[in-house]
Amino acid sequence: MTDSTSITRVPGADGDHVTYCRICEALCGLIARVEGGKIVRILPDRANPHSRGHICVKGPALADVAYDPDRVTAPLKRIGGPGEFAAVSWDEALDEIAGRLSASIESHGANSFAVNAGNPPSMGWPSSLAAPFFQAAMGASRMYSPASEDISSVVLATELMFGTHAFLFPDLAECDHLLIFGSNPLVSHGSLVIAPRFKEDLDQIAKRGRVLVIDPRHTETARKHEHVPIIPGGDVWLIGAMLNTLIEENLIDSSFIAAHASGMNELAAAMEWLTPEVAAPRCGIAAETIRTMARDFAIAPRAAAMGRIGICRGEFATLTNLFVHMLNVIAGKFHRPGGYGWGHGGTASDTQYRGISPGARHGAIPSRVSGLPSVWGAQASVTFLEEMLTPGEGQIRSLLVVGANPVMSMPGGPDLPKGFAQLDLMVALDLYITETTRHADFVLPVTTALEREDINLFFMNHMVRPFAQHVDAVIPPVGDARMEFDILRDLAARMGRAEAFGKAAPFEMADAALRAGVEGRNGLSVERLRAAPHGMMIEGGRWDFDFTKRLGHADGKIHFWSEPIAAEIARLRQAPAWNPSSLRLINLRKLRSINSWMHNVEGLVRSDRASLLMHPDDAMARGIEDGGKAELSTSRGRIVVNVEISKEMLAGVVCYPHGWGHEGGWQRARATDGANLNMIAPAGPQSAERLSGMSNLEGFAVEVRALA
Template identity: 30%
Template structure:
C-alpha cells in the first residue's frame, strides 16, 4: 500500500480498547490524531493516550533499529545491527536450543490485548513450545471468559449500544471510565450513567466510576466471593430472582440454594466490611430494577480463589435473567472466524510438558480457552531448572520486570537466561537486560483487524498501515521472518490472507473493511429461546457438571485470602494495612507512556492512596514521600490522602519506572508495585491465579 499524506480513518490501539480515530499524515509522519466519528463504541471521543500517539511515534528515545547488547547485561549498552544479522543469529540460537534441550526450553511472552496476540501463539505452536504466556491468562480476563463459557455458553458484554438503556449498572472491581478495556469503552458507560442508570460500585476505592454511582460498596480487597455469595443468598431468600427464567433456563438452582445458605448478610459484613444494609440494597436494585448490566473487572481474578469468585459473580446474571436481554448483558455475534494459530502443529507430547498444565487444567489443559504456561512456574524454571531449564525468552510488547509479580524473582530469572529477546517501542527495564532489542511498530504503522467488544463482538473494524518509522516492523512480520528461517509451517502465509479468512463470516475482505471502516451487526436478543445456551444442558448451569468432571467444585464458595489479617494475624502485626494494586490511570497503559512529557506532567509520580485516619495512624501527610513495605520488600511512593478509599487499605499505582534516568538506571525496583506482590502458592486450583490484592503492607514516612 502506498502511504499518502492527508487524513485517514483508523482505529486506536494505544491500549486494548479500539476507538475510531482520524489520523493526519504529512511528509510521512503522523502529525495529529483526533477521535473518529460514527463509532458507537467511542461516540466521537478519545482518551489522552490515543491523542498522544504523534509524540510517541517521533519521541527521540523511540527504538527505530535492531540493537545487540555489547555490555554487561543490564548496563544498557547496545550497538545497532541489521535485521538480517539480528534475526539470523536469533534463529540460529533458537534452533540450537530446540535441538539440544527441546523446543519447550524456549518460551514466549507478550503484553495484554495486543494486535499480535494470536500470532505469538501461532509461532509457539509451530516452533513446538507449549510455553507461552500473557499476564491475563490466570489473573485477568481469561477466567471471566472461561467461567462465562462454562456457566452460560459464551462471553457477554453490557448492552450500552441498543435502544433500551440499562436501569442499573453494577460495577464490580471495574473502573471503565478510566480503563475502557476490550472495546467496552468508557464513553457509552458515561452516557448510560448520565441518562439516569443507577450505578453501584464494588471497589475499595471510590474510583472515577464510583463517584458517578448512587451506591458505593467499599470492600476489603480479596473478599469479593463473600459478597457475591451473600447477594446470591439474599436474591434467592427474598424472592428477588427471575422465577420464570430460573425454572425454564437454568439447572442446579436447589443445589445453589443449599450451598449459599451459610453466607448470611451478617457473615458477609464481618468478612468483607460492606454493611449488610448496603449489600441488600445493591442486590435488590440489581435484581429488580432491570434491565441491569454487571460490569466486572480484573480484581475478581487476582486471588487464589479466582474460579469460584468469578463463578459467584457470574451466577448473579443467571438468577436475575439479565442475560441476552435489551439493556442487560448480551452475547456477541459471529463476525470473525478463529485466528489460525495452527494448534495442530504442536506435538501431543509437548502438551504434557507445558509448565503448570497438569496442575491448572483451565489454564494449560485441554479445556483451557487459550492453553498457556503458568507464569510463576515458567519464571521459576528459568532460574532453577525445575521441572526443566527454560533457556530462552522472546518477549513481544511485555515488560515483566515491571508488570509480573515478585519483581526480584523476575529479575533473577531474566538474568539466568541464555537468550533474551525483547521487541518493544522503547528501551524498558526489561529490554535493558536483553541480548537483542527489536523495534516494534506502533498502531499507525501496522495493518490490523479488531472485534468490538472483544470476545462478545457487536462490530468489527480494520485499520491500515499509514506511516513507516525507521526500521520498525510489525510484530507478525518479525515472527514470520523468524519462522521462515526456522522452517516452520505457515511462515509464508500473508497476513492479509489471514485477515480475509477471519472476515468471511462478516462478508467482507480486509481491503473492503479497511475502506468502509466498520461492520456492525444488528442487535439480537433472547437467542436462547430458539437454540438454548451453548452449554451441555443448553441452560445456564448454576451447578457446573463440567467443573465437577475436572475435579473442581461445581458450586461457588468463599476462601479467605492466604495473606490477610484473618489468615495471617502474625504478619498483620508488622504489616497492618491491606494492600491493593493495579489502580488504572488515564495517562498510562500499564508500564507504557512515562516518556511522554504531557502525560507525565499530568501524573508525574507514583502514588499510594490512604484514607485520612489511616494516614494519621501511619504518621504521613498528603504529599509526603513514604516507604511502602510488604513481607517481600519495600518501595518508595508519594502519599495521597483522600476520603475516597476504604480506611485500613493502601492502594498503589503499578507499572512505575523512570525512563528519564537513562538505560542502566531506570529505577526498575524503586517504585514498582510488584516488588510487594507474591507469585508464590497457594494458587487457584483451576487457573493458577495468585494473590495480587488483599496482601498486607505497612506505610511509614521516608
C-alpha cells in the same frame, strides 16, 4: 470534522489519515494529520460512528511514541552486560537467532522454548497472531502473558459455568440498573466490554434508573454515581449473600433455570450458610443493605451486574467471577435486552465458541514444578521464574518476549533477571530498551500502531454496539522497524519451520473470518470495510442469535455446580476473618497511564505522579503527612513512596498505581518518580489462587511507616 476530500490512504502522504487508537479496548477513531511526511497532529475522528469524536489524552501520544528518540529503530545485539547493545543488520540478527534457537531446541526439546507476549501488539490484528503462530512453528506449548494479572479468573469462571471462553458483558445500551464491581470505566474506558462513550452510557442508565459502583475507593466512576464502599476482597461475600437472598426469597428465574441450567439444587444447599449477616463483617456492608441490593436487582426489569480487574486478582477471584455470572443468570438477566450475555459481533458464528480446544482447557499445560494450572493456554506468571531455574526436561532455555515487560508487570518481576541469565538465548521484539529487554541477547524493532495496516477483528465480539473498521498505515515504518508477524515468519523460515504460518496473509485470514461469521451472510468482508474508511456499525441485534449454540458443555446446559465450584465455596467458608488493624492495598488506574509502556511520553508523565493514597485516619495514626514519604512494605520487601492523604479511600485501605519505578534505556520513563509495586507484591506459586493461577494483586496486607 475532517473534509473527506483531504483524506488520504497512502502511508506518509500529506493530508489526513483515518486510523484508530490501539492503546486500550475502546479503539476510538483518530485522524492523523501528516505534513512533510510526518505526523504533526492527532485529532478525534468525528465521522467514526462508534466513538463519535471521543478520544482521551493517550490517543494523540501515539505520535510521540512513533517519533521517540529513545525508540529502538534498528536490530540490536547485546555485546556486554544488560543494556549494552550494538546495531546489526536484519540478516545478521535473524541468521544468528535462527542458528542459536535451532541449536537450543534441538538440545533441550521443543518445550524448552517459551513465549512471553503482552501489549501493545495484542491490540492489533496481524501483530496479535505473530507470537502464537511462531510458538506453533517451534512445536512449543509454554506461553506467558499478562492473563494471570488480568483475566485468567474470569476466563476460567466462564469455562466452568458456560463451557466456553467467550466474554459476557452488560447491555449498556438498554440497561436501567447496573451494578459495577471492581471497575472504574470512566478511567479504563471499559475492558472486556467495549463502549468508547462509556460515560454517556452510564449517564443514560442513571437517568433511566441506577448505577451502583461497589469499590473500596471513591473512584472517578463512583463520584458520578451511587458509591457502595466495600472492604477489599469483600465482593465474594457480598455477591454470595445476594445470591443467598435471591434463593431464600425465591427471586429467581425458575423457568429459565429449569430449561437451561444444572446444579441449582446443589448450589442452593451449599449457599445456605452465606447469609447477609455472615457476609456483613467480611464486606463492610450492612446485612439489610445487602438484602435490599439483591431485591432491587431482581425486580429491575433491565438490569445487569459486571465486574473487572478489581475482582479478578484477589484471594477468591474465580469464585467472585462465578458469582457475578450466577447473579445475572439466576435473577433472570441473562440473554435479554438490558441484561447480560454474549455479544453479537461480526465474526462470531453461532457455534464458534462452543467447546474449548484441548490446549486452551483449564490445566492443560500445568507448571512442571509447582503444578499451577494454565488457563486459556497461558501459564501462571508466578511460575515463570521457577520454570527457568529448575533443571529437568522442559526447563525454559530459550525465550521470545514480544511487547511484554514482565520485570515491571509480574509479581516477583524484579527477580526474573536471575532466570534470564540462565538462558541459551533471549530475543525481544519491542519499541524500547525496557527493564526486561535490556537483558535480551537481541532486541528487534517493531512498528507502532500508526505504521501498520489493521482491523479491529479480535475485539468485535465484546462490543456493546458491534463495529468494524479497517485502516491503512499512516506512515511508513520508522527506521528499520518491521511488523511482528513479518519478523517471526521470516525467522521461522530461516529455521525451516515456516509451515505453521501457512500461505494465507493476515488480512486474507481476517476476510475469511468476516465472511464465515454471522454478518458474512450480509456481505461483511475486508473489501467492504476498505470502502468505509471511518468504519461501519454492525446492525445485527445484540440478542439476535441462539445462545444455546454457544454453550460448550456436553449436556448443553449452564453449570451452577461442579467439583471446582464446590471446593471454592467450601474454602470460602473456612477463610479466616480480616484483621481490621492491618492495611490492605489495592491498585490504582490512572488516566494518563497504560501499564508501563507509555511512560516515556513527556506529555503524559509530566503532570503525573505515583503516590500512595491513604485515608486521613490511617495517616494520622502513623504520623504521616500529606506529600511526605513513607515506607510501604510486605514480607517480601520494602519500597519508598510518596503519600497523598485522600478521603476517597476507605479507612484501612491504601492504593498505589502499577507500572512505575523504571530502569532501562528510556530516559523520560527512568526519570519519573515512583517505585515498582511488584517488588513487594505477593509472588511465587504459593501466593497465587490455586484454581486459576491468578496473581494476588488486590487486597493483600501491607505496612506503611513514616520516613523522616
